[in-house]
Amino acid sequence: MKVSIFLYGTFRDRFKDYQHHKGLDVELPTGALAKDILSTLGISKGLGAVVIQNGRILKADEIVREGMCFNIMQPIHGG
Secondary structure (H helix, E strand, O other): OEEEEEEOHHHHHHOOOOOOOOOEEEEOOOOOEHHHHHHHHOOOHHHOOEEEEOOEEOOOOOEOOOOOEEEEEOOOOOO
16 A cells, blocks of 8 residues: 655655655555554664654554555654
């Protein structure tokens, strides 16, 4: 199944020629989970990435569906 991904922060630098207005079309197996998006993109859990869909941070074990659009962001820390 195909989903659309939009990257934010330093994740955009991981993909040569990434154009934010186009995003990435990513092929995932049927029944894929939110954590499978990160794995497919080569983004390790240690980077603290979050998968967001319609303004909501998904849990790692949430199922994704064909045609969905996701944002991948890093948490921001400050003080």
